[in-house]
Amino acid sequence: MPEHEADGSPHTATPQVADFLRRRREQIAQRWADEPLFRTVFTVSRDEAVEAGKAVVDALAEVADAGRVEDPDAAGFSGVREQLARMGTARSRAGLSVTQVSSELSALWPPVDNLLLADLDQAPPEQVRTCAITLSRLLGTLRLVAMQTALSEGQALIDRQRMQLLEVATPVIKLWDGIVAVPLIGTLDSARSQVVMETLLNSVVEQHARFAILDITGVPTVDSLVAQHLMKTVAAARLMGAECVVSGIRPAIAQTIVHLGLDLGSVLTRASLADALAYCLHQLGTDIVDATPGGANLR
Amino acid sequence: MNESSPRHVAGHVPVLRLGDVLLVTLQGDLYDSAAQQLQQDLAETIAHSRVTGVVIDISGVEVVDSFLGRVLAEIAAQAELLAARTVVAGMRPAVAITLVELGLSLPGLRTALTTEAALELLDRPIVTPRSGGRRQERP
Structure with a gap:
């Protein structure tokens, strides 16, 4: 039984979390598609939002596999970085402050947590706890990556506009x-x-x-x-x-x-x-x- | 053996004579030794040939350091003593910015945009080198 390998250090829970994310990929993506973050960014169709959600879940599973749940530079995130940046900028453009975008990102956690608890209701409480902690840390890192990307996008925008201002302001x-x-x-x-x-x-x-x-x-x-x-x-x-x-x-x-x-x-x-x-x-x-x-x- | 052969080493800058004007074209990187050699050559040539003007075209020079800047100023000063006017032509914007940032604005140096403009400048009657403070009232 794989569940019994989980006692001890919380790091050992990463394979289970990766496994859980892969198994419940479809359900997580479906639930995320209803969250404001995905719903308002991918307005064309619900399927689009689900696909985007799946990409994020895959990235999380890859990071969990690598055991680097707290590393925002983990290779797994590189695939979804652009997508996260797009979501972040779309929300910022809609007039949301950084704090509001951040809380929308943290709203992604409860649905996954609920699924995890439902998934592990047979498992010993100790293991459920480590899995939940690992998942929470993983989603925290995701939030960090998204905010990091959004902020650097914002900085790039400011730099570009400053350059434009310089050009516009000095005609010869x-x-x-x-x-x-x-x-x-x-x-x-x-x-x-x-x-x-x-x-x-x-x-x-x-x-x-x-x-x-x-x-x-x-x-x-x-x-x-x-x-x-x-x-x-x-x-x-x-x-x-x-x-x-x-x-x-x-x-x-x-x-x-x-x-x-x-x-x-x-x-x-x-x-x-x-x-x-x-x-x-x-x-x-x-x-x-x-x-x-x-x-x-x-x- | 050709006497002048030691001068034909790499980096030697030729001095061309066009009527009353000496034309020097600097290309690429100029070594300090070559710059000093040029300074010496020009002084000798001006003294022997009694020219009235020197045009130094630096449009092919991408980097002018403080040494070359000083050599240019010295060439102009020594030519002035030998009764010849020096015009530096074709300085690139980047070079001009670098020299100004180095604090070398070379106030006594005549400048022109192109070699043609420099020759035109030398054709005009002798006036004192441009000093910015000069006020010329409209008639």
Whole structure:
């Protein structure tokens, strides 16, 4: 009788649990399909939810076979990791907090536990206890794996969005042949100024630009760090053979720069983007003139 | 035996003369010894040939370390003493970023986007090297 081998260390219960999971695979999957976690994620058909449940049960049985019930990195979990991540993200997207997803995952345990107790009602109480403990630990690990995967998915999403934000926030505009401009909007931190520098320098190469205008109208404040980033960008553009003009310095920012004692002496500055463009055009040998002589006086 | 054969070792950089301008094209990794040799060659060539400009094309260089950065600045300074203007052309964005991060913004160096732009720059009348603070009022 296999049941009698179970006394002693709780680890010896893993073969029984694996065996139980395989035998009751169908029933467990059927019950799980009614749980909110499976029901709301696999909405197409109930069979789909049952199939997904079976995959999870198989993974659990494999992990139990390997005797690694408390190891979230066990090889058995790798097959269902993607599926668990999908379920986790689907629930998060539906507006559930991490705690709620976690409690939905723990709701998977009672149906299996009930089945286990029903399955082992002939067995000695000692063995039922070890089996129940092993199963509980196994499902705890499953919950850990699912949460781990869901959280790393969330982190990946945040990283992706941060990258998108960086790209979206720094367009390089061609104003004229040989003149490019970057309108900077929002606070400049190290990561953003790095991206600004890279995109600006690349477009200098692509557009064969002799002038690059950095417009800081949209930058709320300029502190010594922001000024340093600007100077670095200007120096890098100069090394590549393009002249940099910083424009859009508001009176308040000009005052701040003076008060902080920042030396922007090596940077060419203009009050507005229009002034900067006019300066660059003039340097390129182009000037803008009114089409009608004295046009400014005619109303 | 050819006298100049020791110069034709790997890494030696050729200096081409185009009218009043010397053209140097750097390719790939430049060893420190080759950079120093180039510095010496250029000084001698400028002094003998009385050229008015030097163009160093570094578009083929992917890595510029602090040593090469300093050599470039020194070449420009010594050429200036010999009455020739130096233009560094075609620096890659990544190289420019690295140099700035190293704190080598090479303020006295003339730069151009391409060799063509560098030659154009040398054709223009002599002006003081770009200093950012210069204000040029619109007429």
